[in-house]
Amino acid sequence: MDAVKECLRNFPKEARELYLNDAVPYLDGPLSPLQVYREWIGPNKPCIIRNAFSDWPALSKWNPTYLREKVGSKVISVAVTPNGYADAVNGDRFVMPEERQMTFSSLLDIIEGKVKSNGVFYVQKQCSNLTEELPELTGDVQTHIPWMSEALGKHPDAVNFWLGEKSAVTSKLYQPATYRQKEDGNFETVDEEDSTKVPWIPLDPLNPDYERYPSYKLAKPVRCIVKAGEMLYLPSLWFHHVQQSHGCIAVNFWYDMEYDIKYNYFQLVESLTNAVG
Amino acid sequence: MDAVKECLRNFPKEARELYLNDAVPYLDGPLSPLQVYREWIGPNKPCIIRNAFSDWPALSKWNPTYLREKVGSKVISVAVTPNGYADAVNGDRFVMPEERQMTFSSLLDIIEGKVKSNGVFYVQKQCSNLTEELPELTGDVQTHIPWMSEALGKHPDAVNFWLGEKSAVTSKLYQPATYRQKEDGNFETVDEEDSTKVPWIPLDPLNPDYERYPSYKLAKPVRCIVKAGEMLYLPSLWFHHVQQSHGCIAVNFWYDMEYDIKYNYFQLVESLTNAVG
Numbered sequence: 247m248d249a250v251k252e253c254l255r256n257f258p259k260e261a262r263e264l265y266l267n268d269a270v271p272y273l274d275g276p277l278s279p280l281q282v283y284r285e286w287i288g289p290n291k292p293c294i295i296r297n298a299f300s301d302w303p304a305l306s307k308w309n310p311t312y313l314r315e316k317v318g319s320k321v322i323s324v325a326v327t328p329n330g331y332a333d334a335v336n337g338d339r340f341v342m343p344e345e346r347q348m349t350f351s352s353l354l355d356i357i358e359g360k361v362k363s364n365g366v367f368y369v370q371k372q373c374s375n376l377t378e379e380l381p382e383l384t385g386d387v388q389t390h391i392p393w394m395s396e397a398l399g400k401h402p403d404a405v406n407f408w409l410g411e412k413s414a415v416t417s418k419l420y421q422p423a424t425y426r427q428k429e430d431g432n433f434e435t436v437d438e439e440d441s442t443k444v445p446w447i448p449l450d451p452l453n454p455d456y457e458r459y460p461s462y463k464l465a466k467p468v469r470c471i472v473k474a475g476e477m478l479y480l481p482s483l484w485f486h487h488v489q490q491s492h493g494c495i496a497v498n499f500w501y502d503m504e505y506d507i508k509y510n511y512f513q514l515v516e517s518l519t520n521a522v523g
Numbered sequence: 524m525d526a527v528k529e530c531l532r533n534f535p536k537e538a539r540e541l542y543l544n545d546a547v548p549y550l551d552g553p554l555s556p557l558q559v560y561r562e563w564i565g566p567n568k569p570c571i572i573r574n575a576f577s578d579w580p581a582l583s584k585w586n587p588t589y590l591r592e593k594v595g596s597k598v599i600s601v602a603v604t605p606n607g608y609a610d611a612v613n614g615d616r617f618v619m620p621e622e623r624q625m626t627f628s629s630l631l632d633i634i635e636g637k638v639k640s641n642g643v644f645y646v647q648k649q650c651s652n653l654t655e656e657l658p659e660l661t662g663d664v665q666t667h668i669p670w671m672s673e674a675l676g677k678h679p680d681a682v683n684f685w686l687g688e689k690s691a692v693t694s695k696l697y698q699p700a701t702y703r704q705k706e707d708g709n710f711e712t713v714d715e716e717d718s719t720k721v722p723w724i725p726l727d728p729l730n731p732d733y734e735r736y737p738s739y740k741l742a743k744p745v746r747c748i749v750k751a752g753e754m755l756y757l758p759s760l761w762f763h764h765v766q767q768s769h770g771c772i773a774v775n776f777w778y779d780m781e782y783d784i785k786y787n788y789f790q791l792v793e794s795l796t797n798a799v800g
Contacts, residue, residue, distance in 0.1 A: 280673070399561055513537060521530050
């Protein structure tokens with residue numbers, strides 16, 4: 247059994263020796279679909295692409311005045327929490343954010359600090375809310391990333407509009423493939439149904455509990471900063487955590503992963519780590 | 524430990540459920556480089572491509588008369604064995620074939636049955652013998668597969684000419700990445716230096732010794748027949764065994780594998796199977 251544990255400990259070390267980067271590389275401009283596949287999608291490595299959407303009107307247009315004019319009166323669903331942690335484990339349960347219905351203008355009032363409010367407000371949906379709920383804004387962006395769509399042979403499964411203030415963080419680490427969205431109207435506590443299907447991870451990477459999760463000492467997080475005008479390619483099956491330096495907007499293009507050889511291997515590692523405890 | 528073994532036993536089952544085919548699919552004509560990458564190289568799945576080299580003069584030209592005329596007087600290196608098994612394990616050693624120097628014409632005499640000879644004769648080199656030793660024949664083929672070279676972003680590391688009679692088989696299963704060619708002039712017995720670097724596998728898939736290798740009962744070999752004019756894409760890290768139905772020529776384009784995420788996972792599985800014994 248020690249030999250098995252040793253194999254599992256060596257695995258990420260060998261990954262770093264073989265092909266993983268210590269930092270997320272920057273690319274200058276979009277690649278060809280084939281290059282994207284061969285160099286990033288295939289090896290499942292993240293990268294940051296500059297000048298990938300310089301032609302989007304959103305880059306210059308999207309400011310509070312414009313957004314109030316275009317979508318100010320629209321009612322949107324905002325995740326509200328007392329502390330910015332949209333999901334936090336409490337004992338053997340976790341608390342989901344309040345999903346508050348409010349106009350876009352009222353949200354901007356809070357983000358801009360014009361209105362004081364208890365709680366941290368974050369629009370961070372996975373339901374293609376940009377195309378479904380805010381079609382007025384789609385003319386300012388592209389509704390897919392052409393070279394990524396061509397590489398993957400499909401269009402995104404969701405295009406999401408995220409708007410959050412400085413304190414908003416994603417405290418959840420999850421497998422994109424199995425991510426599920428709850429549409430609760432109020433704070434509530436919900437039992438975790440099945441840990442393999444809803445892999446909420448009760449570890450806060452900003453303040454890890456090494457006593458409860460000693461293995462996390464072995465983790466080597468890769469940190470990167472994505473600035474305005476930059477695009478992050480985050481591969482499937484990468485556990486991740488997001489913080490914002492200030493109030494900002496992000497557009498997220500979600501391409502569903504393939505359940506292929508890499509997922510097959512990922513599941514093996516997951517089941518083995520469960521087996522060795 | 525039983526749980527670990529169970530994980531490893533489930534792994535190939537899940538692979539078949541998730542993405543692997545029971546049979547090798549046939550494609551009609553070459554794909555685009557991007558499709559090749561996305562559908563076959565990325566998922567590491569074999570396929571047979573028809574009409575991929577219909578324009579090669581070799582298809583109509585390569586017969587004994589033509590070959591005698593073009594390269595008959597050239598001296599080539601032929602693997603000679605008593606039984607067609609180019610490498611056979613004997614106790615804790617294995618016997619390599621005799622590498623006999625002979626003219627192409629003398630080899631054809633034997634393949635055609637014009638001359639009787641003891642032993643089985645097979646030209647099966649990995650040293651780019653087509654381009655290096657038989658440049659007279661390269662005008663009849665392409666020296667690379669354009670859509671595969673574009674997909675992989677490089678040219679083949681070796682282009683090999685294989686010519687064998689019916690009884691010639693490859694009895695070795697190996698990792699392409701670590702395959703090594705010995706250049707011995709005579710029969711000899713050689714110690715296996717390091718089983719992870721020279722992964723000769725002492726199991727004959729045509730006559731497996733289940734008593735010594737009981738796990739092989741769990742193997743589900745995928746069988747396919749590659750006919751004249753067809754091309755087999757055999758991904759890296761696939762253990763394989765080749766037989767010929769009759770004397771025939773094959774051209775092998777060898778693109779070195781990438782030591783990437785898939786190799787990383789492969790090594791994990793290899794080290795785990797060693798760890799559980």
